[in-house]
Amino acid sequence: MNPTFINQKDTDLSQKEVKALQVKAKFDLTPDGALCNGVLFFDGQTLTAHIGEKLIFTSPLTSGELGIRTCSGCGTLEIIPENPSDDMSDCLTVCRFSMTQVSEAGEFAKVVNHYLRTGEETEISTADFRICPKCGRHYAKGVDVCLFCVEKSYLAKRLFGIAKPFAKSFFFASLLVLCSTGFGVMLPVINSRIVDNGLSAAAISRGTAVHDIIFYTLLLGAAQIFGQIFKILSQRRANRISTSLANTLRTDVYDKVQRLSVSSMSGKTAGDLMKRISRDTETVKRFITEQGMYALEKLVMFIVVFVILVNISPLLTFLVVLPIPVVSYAMRKFWVFIHIRYEKQWRRESRANSILHDIVRGIRVVKSFGSEEREIEKFASVSRQLADISVSNEHLWAMTFPFMFFFTGIGEFFVLYIGGRAVLNGTMTAGQLLEFSLFLGYLYQPLMWLSGIPRKLGELTTSLIKIFEITDEVSDVADCENPVPAQLGGDIVFKDVQFGYKAYEPVLRDINLTVRQGEMIGLVGHSGAGKSTLINLIMRLYDTDTGSITVNGINIRDMAQSEYREKIGVVFQETFLFSGTVYDNIAYARKTAEPGEVIAAAKAANAHDFIMKLPDGYNTQVGENGLNLSGGERQRISIARAVLRNPEILILDEATSALDPETESSIQDALAKLVKGRTTFAIAHRLATLRNADRLVVIEKGRIAETGSHRELLMQNGIYAKLVMAQRQTAKLTK
Numbered sequence: 206m207n208p209t210f211i212n213q214k215d216t217d218l219s220q221k222e223v224k225a226l227q228v229k230a231k232f233d234l235t236p237d238g239a240l241c242n243g244v245l246f247f248d249g250q251t252l253t254a255h256i257g258e259k260l261i262f263t264s265p266l267t268s269g270e271l272g273i274r275t276c277s278g279c280g281t282l283e284i285i286p287e288n289p290s291d292d293m294s295d296c297l298t299v300c301r302f303s304m305t306q307v308s309e310a311g312e313f314a315k316v317v318n319h320y321l322r323t324g325e326e327t328e329i330s331t332a333d334f335r336i337c338p339k340c341g342r343h344y345a346k347g348v349d350v351c352l353f354c355v356e357k358s359y360l361a362k363r364l365f366g367i368a369k370p371f372a373k374s375f376f377f378a379s380l381l382v383l384c385s386t387g388f389g390v391m392l393p394v395i396n397s398r399i400v401d402n403g404l405s406a407a408a409i410s411r412g413t414a415v416h417d418i419i420f421y422t423l424l425l426g427a428a429q430i431f432g433q434i435f436k437i438l439s440q441r442r443a444n445r446i447s448t449s450l451a452n453t454l455r456t457d458v459y460d461k462v463q464r465l466s467v468s469s470m471s472g473k474t475a476g477d478l479m480k481r482i483s484r485d486t487e488t489v490k491r492f493i494t495e496q497g498m499y500a501l502e503k504l505v506m507f508i509v510v511f512v513i514l515v516n517i518s519p520l521l522t523f524l525v526v527l528p529i530p531v532v533s534y535a536m537r538k539f540w541v542f543i544h545i546r547y548e549k550q551w552r553r554e555s556r557a558n559s560i561l562h563d564i565v566r567g568i569r570v571v572k573s574f575g576s577e578e579r580e581i582e583k584f585a586s587v588s589r590q591l592a593d594i595s596v597s598n599e600h601l602w603a604m605t606f607p608f609m610f611f612f613t614g615i616g617e618f619f620v621l622y623i624g625g626r627a628v629l630n631g632t633m634t635a636g637q638l639l640e641f642s643l644f645l646g647y648l649y650q651p652l653m654w655l656s657g658i659p660r661k662l663g664e665l666t667t668s669l670i671k672i673f674e675i676t677d678e679v680s681d682v683a684d685c686e687n688p689v690p691a692q693l694g695g696d697i698v699f700k701d702v703q704f705g706y707k708a709y710e711p712v713l714r715d716i717n718l719t720v721r722q723g724e725m726i727g728l729v730g731h732s733g734a735g736k737s738t739l740i741n742l743i744m745r746l747y748d749t750d751t752g753s754i755t756v757n758g759i760n761i762r763d764m765a766q767s768e769y770r771e772k773i774g775v776v777f778q779e780t781f782l783f784s785g786t787v788y789d790n791i792a793y794a795r796k797t798a799e800p801g802e803v804i805a806a807a808k809a810a811n812a813h814d815f816i817m818k819l820p821d822g823y824n825t826q827v828g829e830n831g832l833n834l835s836g837g838e839r840q841r842i843s844i845a846r847a848v849l850r851n852p853e854i855l856i857l858d859e860a861t862s863a864l865d866p867e868t869e870s871s872i873q874d875a876l877a878k879l880v881k882g883r884t885t886f887a888i889a890h891r892l893a894t895l896r897n898a899d900r901l902v903v904i905e906k907g908r909i910a911e912t913g914s915h916r917e918l919l920m921q922n923g924i925y926a927k928l929v930m931a932q933r934q935t936a937k938l939t940k
Contacts, residue, residue, distance in 0.1 A: 227326055230313035234279060234301035236261065243300060245282070245310075247317050252284070254300045262299050270321060271314035272296070273307065273710070280307050282314065311707060319751040322715060323701050327751060360669050367454065368493050374446050375493075379501040381439035386502050388432035390509065393643035395425045439498075447494035454486040458675055466681040467746040468706065474559035481675055484554075485668035492665045496658065503651035510648045517641050518633065524619040525645060529652065546598050547663040551671065553591040560584050620645060682748050688765040693772050693853040695757025696721050697743070697884060702752035704742060712738045714907045716752070725885040727895035729925055730904035736888050737778075739904070740856055743886060744773060756854075774852030778859035778888075780843040782831035787816055788823040790831075790842055794850040802849060809879065810845035812838070848879055855880060857887040892929055901925060 228247040235241045235256065243256045247266065254262040264284065272285045274296075284297040302310050312329045319327055368375060459482050462470075470478075514522040564580050620642060627633035702716035713735045720726055728736040741747050742754060745761050754761050761769060774794070782790045791803050798806075803823070807813040815838055819825040831839040847855065857876065873894065889895050896915045903911035903918070903925050911923050918925035 228313060228316050228320070228329070230309050230329065231306060232282070232300045232302040232310060233306050234303055236301060238279070238301065240303075243302075245300065245313055247313075247320075249320065252299065252317070264297065264299075266317070266321070268321070270318045271299075273311050273314055275304070275307060279303050280310065282310050308707075311710075315703070315705075315711070315750055319701070319703065323751075325701075360666060360673075363673065364489070364493070364665075364669065367489065368450065368497065370453070371446050371450055374442065375498065378439050378442040378446060379498055381435050381442060382499060382502045383505055385432045385435035385439060386506055388428045388435065390506070390644075390647060391428045392425060393640045393647070395421050395428065443494050443498055446498075447490050450493060451486060451490040454489060454672075455482055458482050458486060458672055461676050461678075464680060465675075465678065467741070468681050469678060474555070475563075477555045477559060478675075480551075480555050480558055481671050485671050488664050488668040489672065492661055496661055499654065503654050506647060507651040510644050513644055514641060514648065517637055517644075518624070518627075521620050521624060521641060524623070525648065532652075546594070546601070547667045550591070550594045550598060551667045553587070553594050557584070557587045557591050560587055682745060682766065684765050685763055688768070689759060689763050691764040691768040691772060692759065693756050693769075693884075694722060697854075698755045700753050700755070702742065702749050702754060704738065704747060704750050706738075706747075711750070712907050713742070713904075716909060718902065718909060718912075720884060720886075722757075722884055723882055724899045725880050725887065725897070727898035727901040728886060728888045728904060729892065729895065729901050729928065730910075731928075732890075734904045735907045736904055737858060740858055740886060740888065743854070743856065744775065745769060772853045773856065774847035774850035774854070775856045776840075776843050776847045776858065780831070780836075780839045782827050782834070782839055782842060784829050785827065786821075786824050787819065787827055787842060790827060791845045791849055794846040798849055803845075806845045806849035807842075809848045810841050812841035812845050815841070844876070853883060855883045855885040857885065857889075859888055859890065892925075892932055 227249055228245075230245045232243040232245060232254070233240060235243075241256045243254060243261075246253045246255070250265060250267060252262075252264055252266040252271075253260060266284065269284055269286045272283050274281050274283055274293075279301055280303075281301050282299040284299060285293070286295055289295055309329075316327050316329050319325060462478055462482065511522070511526075514525065560583060564584065624633060624638045624641060628635055628638050697720040699716045699718040702713060703711055704713045705711040716739070728739060730736055738747075742749060745754075745766060748762065756764075783793065788800075788803060791806060792798050795802075804813060807816055807823075816823055816825075825833070827833055827839075827842075831842070834842070877897065887895060887898060895901060898915070900912060901915060901918055902909055903923075905924055911918055911921065911925055913921065919929065
C-alpha cells in the first residue's frame with residue numbers, strides 16, 4: 206500500500222477541535238522531505254499527524270502496531286497490520302523524520318504499542334532525544350546542558366568543586382609561592398640601590414662604595430636563598446596535593462564507570478574509558494596544581510609590580526600596558542579555535558588507544574589469520590593521523606605564541622628609548638631605569654603565563670567534558686530509593702515484557718511466562734531470536750521497556766541490584782578470567798569462601814584434576830583472560846565459579862560449548878546436581894543437552910512461539926521439531 210497522506214491545503218484543524226490526547230511526540234520532515242515542526246497525537250483510538258494546524262494524516266488505530274523504518278539520513282513511522290505481507294508493502298506511512306528525531310518517534314511507537322496490547326498508559330522517556338540546538342549533539346544522560354556549548358563558567362564551577370576538598374592545602378601552597386615571589390620582587394630594588402648608591406659618585410668619594418656593594422650583594426643573596434627555600438616548600442606541598450587529587454579523581458571516575466549500565470558501557474570503547482580514567486584525570490590534576498596554584502601568585506605579582514611601575518614612571522607604564530587589551534582579545538578568539546583542534550586530537554588519541562587495546566587482546570586471532578601486517582598498517586594509519594593533528598596543533602601554537610609574546614612586550618622598546626632619554630635629561634636616574642626594566646620582566650611574567658593559558662585551557666576543557674560525560678551520566682538501570690530485600694525463593698513471572706536495545710527496534714515482544722521455583726527452563730531458537738536478551742533482562746543488566754519481571758511476587762526493579770545479583774550464578778558462552786591465579790578466579794564468586802569450598806566447587810565442575818596438573822596447582826597464574834589455559838579449562842573454571850556462588854537462580858548460556866564430548870558428559874552430570882532446587886535458565890544450540898529440562902521455551906522473532914517438554918514439542922511438529930530434525934540431519938552429514 207502506498208503511503209496515505211491528507212493534503213495540507215484541503216484540511217485545517219483548529220486547536221479547539223483537538224481532543225485531550227494521551228500520547229504526543231514530534232517529527233520534523235514533511236512527506237516531501239522538507240523540514241517542518243510536526244506533532245503526532247494518539248488519543249487511544251485515533252492516530253493523527255499535524256504540521257502546525259494542518260492535519261496531514263489521520264487513521265483509527267485499534268489493531269496492529271506502530272513500527273519504525275530507517276534508511277540513510279531519515280526514517281518513517283508506519284502502521285503495521287496484524288498479519289503484514291513478507292515485503293511489508295501493506296504498511297501505512299504516518300510521517301517522516303530525520304535521524305535526530307528517531308529516538309522520540311521510537312518512544313512514541315513503544316508507548317502506543319504497549320497501550321494497544323495492554324490498555325495501560327505509560328509515559329514517553331525523553332532521556333535519549335534531548336539535543337543541543339546549537340551543535341546538534343545529544344545531551345549526556347542526566348545532564349541538562351550541552352557540555353560542548355555551555356558557558357565555560359559552568360565548567361569552571363565544576364572544576365572548583367573538584368578541588369574544594371583540597372582548598373586549604375592549595376591556599377597554603379599558594380601562599381608559599383607568594384612568599385617566594387615576594388623575595389624575588391626584592392631583587393630589582395636591590396639592584397637599583399647598588400647602581401644609585403653603591404656605584405654613585407658620592408659613595409666613591411666617601412669611600413663607602415665597597416661596603417655598600419658588599420651589603421647589597423649579601424642582601425641580594427639572602428633574598429635569593431629565602432626565595433628558593435619557599436619555592437622548594439611550595440613544590441613539595443603541591444606534589445602532595447596533586448597526588449591526592451589525581452588519586453581521588455581517578456577513583457571517582459572509575460567508580461562511576463563501574464556503576465554505568467551495560468547499555469552505557471556498550472556505547473564506549475575500552476580505549477575511550479581508559480583514557481578518561483588515566484589521561485584526562487591527569488590533565489585536570491596538572492592544570493589545577495600548575496596553573497591553578499600559580500594563579501594567585503601571578504595576579505598579586507601583576508598588581509604589585511604595576512603599582513611599583515606607576516610610582517616610578519606613569520608614562521612608561523602606560524606605554525607598556527597599551528598592547529595588553531589587543532593581545533587579550535586575540536587570545537580569547539584563539540582559545541575558541543584551539544579548543545576545537547584539541548577535541549579532534551582527543552578523538553584521534555582515543556581511537557589509537559582502542560585499536561591498540563583490541564590488537565593486544567586479540568593477538569591470537571591476529572596471528573592465527575596471519576594478519577600482523579594488516580594490523581600494523583591499521584595502527585600505523587591511525588597513529589599517523591594522531592601525529593598529524595598533534596604536529597599541526599604544535600605548529601599552530603609555535604607560530605602564534607611568538608607573535609603574542611612580541612606584541613605583549615612591544616612596550617619594552619618604548620621603555621629603552623624614552624627611559625634612556627630621561628636618564629640623559631636627568632629626569633630619571635640610571636638605577637630607576639634599571640629597576641623599571643627589571644620590574645618590566647616581572648610584569649611580563651604573568652602576561653606570558655596568561656598567554657599560554659589558551660593551550661592549557663583547550664586541553665583542560667576537552668578533558669573536563671569527557672570526564673563529566675561519564676560522571677554526570679545517569680544509569681539506565683538504577684536502584685529505587687528504598688529497595689526491598691531480595692527474596693528470590695519463588696516463581697519468576699514475565700508480564701507483557703517488551704525490550705529493545707533501541708526503542709524503535711524491539712528485540713523481545715509480548716513476553717508472558719511464569720517459571721516455577723526450582724524449574725529448569727531451556728531457551729531455544731534461531732540465532733538472534735532474543736534468547737540472550739531474555740537472560741540479560743533476568744539478570745537486570747537492562748530494564749524492560751514495558752511490562753515487568755517479578756521474582757517471588759516482587760518486581761526486580763524494587764530490589765537493590767547488588768543484592769539481587771549476589772543470588773544469581775551465571776556461566777556465559779564467552780568465558781572471562783581475570784589476570785591472577787586459578788584460585789582467585791574461582792573465589793571471585795564469593796570472596797569469603799574457604800579453600801576447602803573452592804576445591805569442592807572445582808571438583809563439582811570436574812576442574813580439580815587438571816588444576817592439580819598445572820605447574821603451581823591452584824596458585825598457577827592464568828594470564829590475561831586465561832591465556833595460559835585451553836578453552837575447555839577456562840569453561841570449567843567458570844562453571845566452578847558458578848558452583849561456589851551457590852545461587853538461587855542459575856543461568857547457563859552455552860555452558861558446555863567449549864568442551865569435548867567426553868568432558869561435556871561429566872560436566873552435564875555436575876550441572877544436573879547443580880540445578881537441583883534452583884530455578885535454572887539454560888541456552889544451548891545443541892538441543893540434545895536440553896532434553897532433561899522441565900520445559901522448553903521456543904523464541905522466534907522476539908516472541909514466545911512454543912512451550913512444552915522435549916517430547917511435547919516434538920509431537921507438535923512445529924519450530925522446535927524442525928530445529929531438532931535440522932540438527933540430526935547435520936549430524937548425519939558430518940558423520
